[in-house]
Amino acid sequence: MTDKDPMQYARRQVLRVLAAGAATSAMPAVLRAAQVPSTGMQALLLGTQGGPNFNLVRGETASVVIIDKRLYMVDCGYGALAALVRANLNYRDVGQVFLTHLHDDHVADVVSLMGHQWTGGRVAQTTIYGPAGTRRLVAAAIAYNQVNEQIRLVDEARSARVADLFKAQEIAATTAPKVIFTDAELTVRAIENSHYPAESKQRTPQRSVALRFDARGRSIVFSGDTAYSANLVNLARGADVLVCEAMHVAATRVSFDERVKAGAYADNPEGIWAHIVGTHTPLDVAGRMAREAGVRTLVLNHIIPGGWEPTLDDEFYRREAAREFAGEIIVGRDGLAF
Ligand SMILES: [Zn+2]
Ligand SMILES: [Zn+2]
Secondary structure (H helix, E strand, O other), rough: OOOOOOOHHHHHHHHHHHOOOOOOOOOOEEEOOOOOOOOOOEEEEEEEEEOOOOOOOEEEEEEEEEEOEEEEEEEEEEOOOHHHHHHHOHHEEEEEEEEEOOOOHHHHHHHHHHHHHHHHHOOEEEEEEEEOHHHHHHHHHHHHHHHHHHOOOOOOOOOOOHHEEEEEEEEEOOOOOOOEEEOOOOOEHHHHOOOOOHHHHOOOOOOEEEEEEEOOEEEEEOOOOOOOHHHHHHHHHHOEEEEEEOOEEEEHOOOOEEEEHHOOOOOOOHHHEEEEEHOOEHHHHHHHHHHHHOEEEEEEEEOOOOOOOOOHHHHHHHHHHHHHOOOEEEEEOOOOOO
């Protein structure tokens, strides 16, 4: 890159304009995993990068809801397992995985979680919940892990079987909140969001959902990937926390152009750009949905472009969402608990 490089120039220009006036913000008052109180329901962001992409700042999308020692994963993108370890959480304790949809940036570590749980000696069943296609995905992950199983059954005289340890449970994508899971304390509800365009849904059975977790007097909603969604607003009504995907559109275009210049998306860059802007949530729209739902706190997640930090401070993202939402706004980071 030289000073005359047009992409570099564009990036500098855009960032200068976008960052103008952004005050340095203090890190929000949040808890790290080690400090999460043992009572109550907490959530921890494991990976906060939006899109099939990762960098040294953010891993792909994954979170975990924690009630005592029980771990309920929400999406499982690349880096999720390492992030659990960094948070001093044991991946063998994950009993349920809830997938909002089956894009690779939300499922890449499912196969890795399954392999390590089996090899690590988990014996209780782990259930993977997700929209249409989840059965096929889990069956393929079981087949992948059976190669490892074959040699270890012989060499280590193990008796547990991979196929017995993991179960897929497909969930419907409905237009009203639907209970998809309950245990003694937790209720999980799903609703279809607006990530997949209508024409796509005519051509594939795949669907995308938002998820709401209620336990111990607290409610946390995960938007999943979505454009503006009245269903999501309905699901999130009155919740304590809305964890919402968020995209800075102008900065995303600069980042996108840089990636194309570096050889990414070679088969159809403008088609991929249309997907990015048409199926995700600009920051002010995340704020709007938080306001309409009447939530107390908005946590920005699945950050696009992401990855430019720490040259960008949180204010760069926060102020766009604050145009529409007067409540508390926290810019998500890997390892952030609330
Ligand atoms: Zn995504
Ligand atoms: Zn997606």
